[in-house]
Amino acid sequence: MAEPRDLRPAADAIASIVEGVPTDSLTHPTPSTEYLVGDLLEHIDGLSTGLQAAARKQPVPESELRDGDADLLRPDWRERIPVQLADLARAWAPPSAWQGETVEGGVPLLASAAGMFVLDELVVHGWELARATGQPFDAPEDDVLALIDFLSSLPPMPEGERLFAPREPVPETAPAMDRLLGLTGRDPSWLGAARER
Template structure:
């Protein structure tokens, strides 16, 4: 079977919108007492992961808007309703910025140097799809990601070299894929998560 390349076109904007809606639902459903729960992300509790989701969506949106962004700090964020409002603002900026004509093919300012917009959009999509699962798992909530987004993230992550994927603890070693696993379980295993 031929491996398909990453999604690079304007359909990325719709994938981001749908995935952000799923993430928002998870953020809104976190019970107040679960914000301190540990997550599959080493060293982060649910509140810190919620802050990372807000900071990431903001950062990637600022990159796409050409606002010479600085990397987000992993400072604790407000919890509950405030994190949902912050996420709404961040994702609005993100979707509007990536929806601009031609931005996906432009070289944009990024932490690692000028980077094509479609790469940054795929990183943004990866962050929300994967970290939403981490947050849902930590807080005991259901999570059903958008299937097309899962496919896009898997295609994007597979095109990266193994050394690049596992550098600096970005992803842990790939886990065995359980028999009969679907695409999302395959993605979780590929990114070092136990489905």
């Protein structure tokens, strides 16, 4: 069982990236092949509100179950998403949010595990959005290490039920963030916007 964690540093980090996204980058690729920048922003928009419900042991509103579609991204995203991310961190701040069971993504699970999956969303999508838009991203080291421990402890899942893409091979000696990205099926060497600068 994961210990309660303060999600504010990770939420603040991705909020800063959202605020710095250039408007003309919404059609740029991201490290997730199924997402362009606008799609990823719309996904973050949905999770930043929907995952608050998991902290409160409430069903996620149907309107917040979004896979990421730039066509559905509302024009006030730059101002609204950072506020929602702060609200998300506040929702997971009470120790009670991490206790008992909840439902996340339609799946019943321990609330402590749900909280760690929320942290994973914040850190990994923060890195993806930063890399896709040429911004620096520094995830809190203790969050990254906690996520490595958590994800490494999960039992193997059948191929059709995997939470992430197949793991990317990353050396044990690589930086912690690279090892986390490999665990979640991302290529830490993906350059995107940085390649063009």
